[in-house]
Amino acid sequence: MKTLTRVAEMQVAASGARALGKRLGFVPTMGALHEGHLSLVRRAKQDTDLTVVSIFVNPAQFGPSEDYLNYPRDLERDSGLLRGEGVDFLFAPPVEEIYPSDFQTCVAVERLSTPLEGQFRPGYFRGVATVVLKLFNIVQPHLAYFGQKDAQQCRVIQQLVRDLKLPVEIVICPIVREPDGLAMSSRNTYLSTEERQTALVLYKSLGRARELIQAGERRPAEIVREMRQLIEQEPRARIDYVALVDAATLEPLECVDGTVLIALAVWIGRARLLDNLLIEERDGRFTFQF
Numbered sequence: 051m052k053t054l055t056r057v058a059e060m061q062v063a064a065s066g067a068r069a070l071g072k073r074l075g076f077v078p079t080m081g082a083l084h085e086g087h088l089s090l091v092r093r094a095k096q097d098t099d100l101t102v103v104s105i106f107v108n109p110a111q112f113g114p115s116e117d118y119l120n121y122p123r124d125l126e127r128d129s130g131l132l133r134g135e136g137v138d139f140l141f142a143p144p145v146e147e148i149y150p151s152d153f154q155t156c157v158a159v160e161r162l163s164t165p166l167e168g169q170f171r172p173g174y175f176r177g178v179a180t181v182v183l184k185l186f187n188i189v190q191p192h193l194a195y196f197g198q199k200d201a202q203q204c205r206v207i208q209q210l211v212r213d214l215k216l217p218v219e220i221v222i223c224p225i226v227r228e229p230d231g232l233a234m235s236s237r238n239t240y241l242s243t244e245e246r247q248t249a250l251v252l253y254k255s256l257g258r259a260r261e262l263i264q265a266g267e268r269r270p271a272e273i274v275r276e277m278r279q280l281i282e283q284e285p286r287a288r289i290d291y292v293a294l295v296d297a298a299t300l301e302p303l304e305c306v307d308g309t310v311l312i313a314l315a316v317w318i319g320r321a322r323l324l325d326n327l328l329i330e331e332r333d334g335r336f337t338f339q340f
């Protein structure tokens with residue numbers, strides 16, 4: 051595995067590989083890698099000839115009161131894990147390389163960035179879309195891999211690619227969970243032993259939503275009410291949102307039908323955790339993906 055830190059070096063390596071007819075698979079990350087990230091890497095390895103992983107904690111997607119400085123970083127451990135997976139290139143640029151001091155261009159995916167995370171993290175998706183577009187221009191992948199764990203991010207990136215006609219195919223991979231159901235996240239390291247137990251309530255609330263739908267409940271407000279009630283029983287949990295939306299537009303729904311996303315963000319101690327459940331209805335039959 052080669053580690054590159056300069057944009058120009060990465061662009062030369064990518065153009066060279068493309069000129070040789072190789073298919074490039076790209077996995078953008080912020081590091082502190084876990085099995086969720088590695089599942090994307092394995093999928094990229096399977097699908098393509100050359101795998102590039104980036105590790106870049108993107109300052110543009112953190113608000114002033116957020117955890118940019120404390121975000122877990124361990125490049126040595128991460129690069130060992132990636133070497134073990136047979137990754138070809140690790141791209142780990144310093145901040146100045148991506149945001150030189152005269153940097154002034156941003157991209158925003160307007161409507162999809164507004165609800166859910168957008169309500170609580172203004173500017174977040176502008177930061178995400180901008181860095182992903184820059185990384186695509188640097189790495190020039192044929193395919194890029196993202197986790198369903200960040201469902202709204204997946205929609206924003208798909209729309210970015212569609213709107214700007216980017217020549218890259220987006221592959222969405224399923225959520226990887228701990229054996230007890232907690233969605234893997236770099237921020238799980240912030241949880242104390244008790245909080246780690248409390249954090250299970252996100253997954254439990256999605257299970258409750260599934261039960262309700264299976265029992266015939268179709269009213270979004272009722273499903274959200276029951277989920278909130280379950281979460282509020284945990285004194286350590288503080289809800290940012292619990293929402294049931296159209297999975298494509300992320301707009302509120304009147305009734306559970308078609309493809310539905312139930313998404314939630316909940317603070318447990320100093321960790322802000324996300325989880326979601328994707329529901330597809332066809333001919334009155336539901337499939338649940340979480």
Ligand code: AMP
Nearest residue numbers: 079080081086196197199200225226234
């Ligand atoms: P991050 O390092 O948090 O920016 O995540 C990098 C990529 O890994 C994103 O596409 C995430 O959606 C994905 N990812 C993070 N956690 C998981 C997980 N538990 N399962 C699947 N993908 C994940």
